[in-house]
Structure formats: structure tokens, C-alpha cells
Amino acid sequence: MFDLAAIYRISVDQAEIDRAVARIAPATGQAAHADLRLAIACMDLTTLQGDDTEDRVRALCARAKAPLPGDPTLTTAAVCVYHAMVPAARAALSGSQVPVAAVSAGFPHGLSPLSTRIAEIHASVAAGATEIDIVIRRGHALTGDWQALYDEVSAFRAACGTAHMKAIIATGELTDATMIARASTVCMAAGADFIKTSTGMEKVNATLPAGLIMMRAISEWHDQTGTRVGFKPAGGIGTADLALQWLALLRTELGEAWMTPALFRFGASRLLDDIVARLAGD
Structure with missing residues (x-):
């Protein structure tokens, strides 16, 4: 049963979050090299443009299967596309272990009718997406209607079936640290396999302080339930240096158990280029 009272007991000290972020110490030397390879393995290589074509998606899938020149052992974690491009991505990734992820539920704003958002999830799963990135209706969080948010995300969870759901x-677009923590916990309670910072299309996307708030919500959820929920920062992460900061934060807050594509993803369209360039120079 959803514990609404427990959601209202959640409170976050923003100043302490900022102090913790300031203490981040990214890996250097060979450890940084290993972390950058991990970043590639944890990447949801993404194209979400209005001018996407099947040819663009096929090229993206080819890169996902061989992201690092000269290394046939490494792939990205997934390819993330709009619903219309799921069949093309699925065909292009056939025979590989790289899954197709589809953004859904009225992405990026979450303001279409609930029945439409649920139908969109069903359609993407039927088309072959095995990961679904749903977007919450922010108004529920902004007005503190946590029951409505829980009910909607639960409906999305049911529509996903066996597909992994990232919320x-x-x-x-949320107003403070406590609201981010409460929204994160509601989504986990409703069955999210991952919680994700951003669509990549907000004015402010993934930030380290927001990520830390979400990681701590994940840690508390694990302590309470024994369930490990994944974490995905997305939007604005375009450099190897920033990826190393995120991985250092993840290692500090959630530990080595989360340093795997099963529990951590980068949502990225530009990050791969910078990481490949960095690794080529090492």
C-alpha cells in the first residue's frame, strides 16, 4: 500500500547537498580511463529530434554496436528513440545485445490525456522496445498531489509489462530539493526500475545536486525495501570531465553495486564523441 504520510515526512537540506557535491573527487589516470569506458557501456545513445529519419537511427545503432574504434567488445547500453523510430532501431540492432528504449507517456511534457499516454507505452512495447522512458506530469509534484502521481506512474508500470521503466x-522544473526527493520516492514506490533526472529538453537539465538528491532517495529506498532502483542523469552531459564527476558521485553515494548498465545510465547524444576523443589521447 502506498504510504502517503511517509512521502510528507521526506525533507532534504539543500545546503548539505551542495557541500557534498563540492567534495566530489573524479578519478584520474588509469582509473579515469576505466571510468570513461564504463561511461560508454552505461550510455543510452539517443536521438530525439523532429527531423529524425530511419537512416539517422540506423547510423546511431551502428555506432551503439561499436562505439569505440578498434574495440569490438564494447557497446553502449541502449539506443533511445521516439516511438516512430522503434521498428527501424529494432531492425538495425538485430543480432546484438543492445536494446531499444523509447521515450513515452507524452514525452517531453506529459500533458496529453492519460489514456493516450498509456496507449503510447503499449504501442512502443508491441513494436519491440524493451525499455520505456516515461515522463511524469510535473503538475502533480508541483501541487503536492502525490497520490495522483503514484496512480499515474503505477498505470505506466502496468502498461510496460516486462519492459524496464525509467521515470x-x-x-x-521542480522547485526545491525536497520536492525532487518526494517525486523520486513516489516513482520508485509505483514500480519504476530507474529514476531519471530530465528529458534533456528543459531549461535546466541534469545537475549534480539534483542527481545527489535522487541517489540518496535511491539509497534510502534500498535500505527500506531491499530493492535496487537504477539512476539515469540526462541532458547537458556532453564532456568526459562531467561524466567522470557523475561517476565519482555515483561511486561515493551508491557504491560499486550501481557501477553497471543494469543500474546506471547516461542519457547522451553528444557525450560519446568527447569520451572517444579523450580515450584516443590517453
């Missing part, structure tokens, strides 16, 4: 919190 996009859109942290840049």
Missing part, C-alpha cells in the same frame, strides 16, 4: 522526474 523522468524533470528536476529542472
Whole structure:
């Protein structure tokens, strides 16, 4: 049963979050090299443009299967596309272990009718997406209607079936640290396999402080339930240096158990280029 009272007991000290972020110490040397390879393995290589074509998606899938020149052992974690591009991505990834992820539930704003959002999830799963990135209706969080948010995300969870569901919190549109933590916990209670910072289309996307708030919500959820929920920062992460900061924060807050594509993803369209360039120079 959903414990609404427990959600209202959640409170976050923003100043302490900022102090913790300031203490981040990214890996250097060979450890940084290993972390950058991990970043590639944890990447949801993404194209979400209005001018996407099947040819663009096929090229993206080819890169997902061989993201690092000269290394046939490494792939990205997934390819993330709009619903219309799911069949093309699925065909292009056939024979590989790289899954197709589809953004859904009225992405990026979450304001279409609930029945439409649920139908969109069903359609993407039927088309072959095995991961679904849903977006919450931010108004539920902004008005503190946590029951409505829980009910909606639960309906999305049911529509996903066996597909993994990533719940996009859109942290840049929420007003404070406590709201981010409460929204994260509601989505986990409703069955999210991952919680994700952003659509990549907000004015403010993934930030380290918001990510830390979400990681601590994940840690508390694990302590309470024994369930490990994954974490995905997305939007604005375009450099190897920033990826190393995120991985250092993840290692500090959630530990080595989360340092795997099963529990951590980068939502990225530009990050791969910078990481490949960095690794080529090492």
C-alpha cells in the first residue's frame, strides 16, 4: 500500500547537498580511463529530434554496436528513440545485445490525456522496445498531489509489462530539493526500475545536486525495501570531465553495486564523441 504520510515526512537540506557535491573527487589516470569506458557501456545513445529519419537511427545503432574504434567488445547500453523510430532501431540492432528504449507517456511534457499516454507505452512495447522512458506530469509534484502521481506512474508500470521503466522526474522544473526527493520516492514506490533526472529538453537539465538528491532517495529506498532502483542523469552531459564527476558521485553515494548498465545510465547524444576523443589521447 502506498504510504502517503511517509512521502510528507521526506525533507532534504539543500545546503548539505551542495557541500557534498563540492567534495566530489573524479578519478584520474588509469582509473579515469576505466571510468570513461564504463561511461560508454552505461550510455543510452539517443536521438530525439523532429527531423529524425530511419537512416539517422540506423547510423546511431551502428555506432551503439561499436562505439569505440578498434574495440569490438564494447557497446553502449541502449539506443533511445521516439516511438516512430522503434521498428527501424529494432531492425538495425538485430543480432546484438543492445536494446531499444523509447521515450513515452507524452514525452517531453506529459500533458496529453492519460489514456493516450498509456496507449503510447503499449504501442512502443508491441513494436519491440524493451525499455520505456516515461515522463511524469510535473503538475502533480508541483501541487503536492502525490497520490495522483503514484496512480499515474503505477498505470505506466502496468502498461510496460516486462519492459524496464525509467521515470523522468524533470528536476529542472521542480522547485526545491525536497520536492525532487518526494517525486523520486513516489516513482520508485509505483514500480519504476530507474529514476531519471530530465528529458534533456528543459531549461535546466541534469545537475549534480539534483542527481545527489535522487541517489540518496535511491539509497534510502534500498535500505527500506531491499530493492535496487537504477539512476539515469540526462541532458547537458556532453564532456568526459562531467561524466567522470557523475561517476565519482555515483561511486561515493551508491557504491560499486550501481557501477553497471543494469543500474546506471547516461542519457547522451553528444557525450560519446568527447569520451572517444579523450580515450584516443590517453
